[in-house]
Amino acid sequence: MTVCILGAGAFGTALAVALSDRHDVRLWGREGAALREMAQSRRSPRLPDVTLGDRVTVTADAKTALQGADFILSAIPLQATHAALSELVPLFAGQPLIGCSKGVDLKTGLGGYSVLRSVYKQGPSGLLTGPSFAVDIAGGLPTALTLAAEAQEDVSAWQAALSTETLRLYTSSDPVGAELGGALKNVIAIACGATIGAGLGQSARAALITRGQAEIIRYAVKLGAQPETLAGLSGFGDLCLTCTSSKSRNYQFGLALGQGQVFDNAVTVEGRATALALLPIMERLEIDMPITKAVAGLCSGRITVSQALAALMARPLRKEI
Numbered sequence: 368m369t370v371c372i373l374g375a376g377a378f379g380t381a382l383a384v385a386l387s388d389r390h391d392v393r394l395w396g397r398e399g400a401a402l403r404e405m406a407q408s409r410r411s412p413r414l415p416d417v418t419l420g421d422r423v424t425v426t427a428d429a430k431t432a433l434q435g436a437d438f439i440l441s442a443i444p445l446q447a448t449h450a451a452l453s454e455l456v457p458l459f460a461g462q463p464l465i466g467c468s469k470g471v472d473l474k475t476g477l478g479g480y481s482v483l484r485s486v487y488k489q490g491p492s493g494l495l496t497g498p499s500f501a502v503d504i505a506g507g508l509p510t511a512l513t514l515a516a517e518a519q520e521d522v523s524a525w526q527a528a529l530s531t532e533t534l535r536l537y538t539s540s541d542p543v544g545a546e547l548g549g550a551l552k553n554v555i556a557i558a559c560g561a562t563i564g565a566g567l568g569q570s571a572r573a574a575l576i577t578r579g580q581a582e583i584i585r586y587a588v589k590l591g592a593q594p595e596t597l598a599g600l601s602g603f604g605d606l607c608l609t610c611t612s613s614k615s616r617n618y619q620f621g622l623a624l625g626q627g628q629v630f631d632n633a634v635t636v637e638g639r640a641t642a643l644a645l646l647p648i649m650e651r652l653e654i655d656m657p658i659t660k661a662v663a664g665l666c667s668g669r670i671t672v673s674q675a676l677a678a679l680m681a682r683p684l685r686k687e688i
Contacts, residue, residue, distance in 0.1 A: 368528060371395065371436035371462075373455065375402060375425065376635075377413035378467060379442030381501035384414075385534050387422040394425045395432035402427045417505040433458045438465065438528065440495065444635050445470035445479055452486040461490040463525060465514070469496060469549040470637035471644040478546030480515070491521050494542045495529075496549040497600040498608035500615075504534065511535045513601040515545035537600060544596030547587040549605055553638030554645070554662050555579030556609040557621035558675075561665060564625020565672045575658060576610050581688070582656045586645070589654055624665055625672050639666045657682060 368390045372379045375396030383394045396402050405411055406425040409418050419425065426432050433439065439459065443451050445468040464487050466479040477485060480494040493516035504510050514529070514536045516522040522538045530536045539545055558579065559572045583606070584597045596602055609615045613622075617638040623630040630636070642663040649656045657679055664670035670678070 368437045369393065369435055370438045370440060370529075371432045372440045372442055373432070373451070374442035374444070374468075375405065375411070376442060376444070377411070377501035378504075379440075380411045380414055380417070380419075381503075381505035382440060382442060382467065383423050384417055384419065384505045385507070385531055386529065387420045388531050390422070390437075392423045393432040393436065394419075394423055395429060396425075396427060399427040414502060414505050417502075429455055429458055433460075436462055438463050438525070440465045440467055441483065442467040444468060445472060445482065445637060446640055448472070448479070448482050449475070449486060452483070456487050456489070459487065459489060463491045463493065463521065465493045465495050465525065465529075466546075467495045468637075469546075469553060471550050471641045473640050473644045476644055476648050478543070478550050480542040480546040491516065491518065492542075493522055493525060494545050494549075495536075496545050496605070498604040500608075500612070502614065507533045509533050509535070511537060511600055511604075513537055513539050513545050513599060515539035515542040515601070517542060539596060539599070539601070541593045541596040543590060544587055544592030544594075545601040547590065547592055548583060548597050548599075548602035550637070550641050551583040551586060551645070551659070552579075552602075552606040552609050553617040553636075554642045554659050555583070555606060556615055556617035557624070557636075557638045557642070557662050557665070558658050559610040560615075560618040560621020560623075561625035561662075561672050561675070562621075564622040565676075566625075567676065572610065576606060579610075579658050580606055582658055586649060586654050586656060586659075589652055638662070642666050 370390045371393045383392045466483045468479045483492045497512035526536045562571045620636045646663045661675040
């Protein structure tokens with residue numbers, strides 16, 4: 368079986384390493400010179416301690432990558448996914464397309480799975496998401512993820528094909544819940560990083576994680592998600608990991624905000640775009656999301672960390688729900 372992975376960043380490369388234990392893998396990206404260097408050295412600058420196996424082919428030629436592939440996995444950053452897939456879809460041959468990117472598109476307000484469905488209508492689509500870091504997957508550390516699609520017969524077959532000895536996949540028939548859990552947790556991670564960076568303590572972070580989970584459920588259910596999905600790997604599991612680990616780019620970004628430091632703009636921080644994308648949607652749908660609103664203010668520079676904290680602490684007292 369052959370798997371094509373679109374996007375040769377850290378996560379796409381990690382998936383290539385993991386899946387090459389069972390399948391031939393073609394790893395595609397746009398940067399020709401960098402990919403030629405990867406193909407020759409068998410190493411990625413994003414994962415310098417990981418060696419690509421013989422079953423991984425690295426290429427910038429989309430036709431070569433896609434021809435004869437049984438599965439297509441898209442690990443392209445979400446804000447670039449719609450444009451990239453619009454170019455690549457004519458080369459597809461009806462294979463299952465599985466999204467692996469998290470976030471909410473700034474232009475359309477769509478999550479990872481919904482972006483795929485808006486572009487690719489010739490074949491089945493799904494979403495692979497959950498608590499995971501690229502370095503852990505590539506290093507062969509045990510990882511559990513959610514594989515979600517509307518058709519259960521499809522996702523069960525994909526589960527059998529794509530699970531490995533160290534990558535355990537659980538199925539879900541709620542891709543909307545899975546995409547929103549994976550997207551919104553990045554926003555809460557920024558808030559948690561800012562809290563720790565500002566020296567506000569572990570107790571404050573625990574409160575943010577808990578109340579952030581309430582916001583995620585409130586928003587996702589309004590958009591048609593199943594609440595139990597948000598209690599699983601793609602919801603609470605991913606939230607816990609991202610909000611507590613320094614490996615998380617979103618947490619690191621929040622940490623820099625809290626410490627008043629400049630963050631490297633070359634590093635993808637999906638939670639920043641997600642917070643800004645959510646702001647008009649939650650206002651239009653009248654969904655109460657104070658943490659998300661505060662993070663959007665921080666990311667746009669409209670408020671400071673101390674102002675965000677003051678706004679949250681000044682909210683009317685209420686019953687916990």
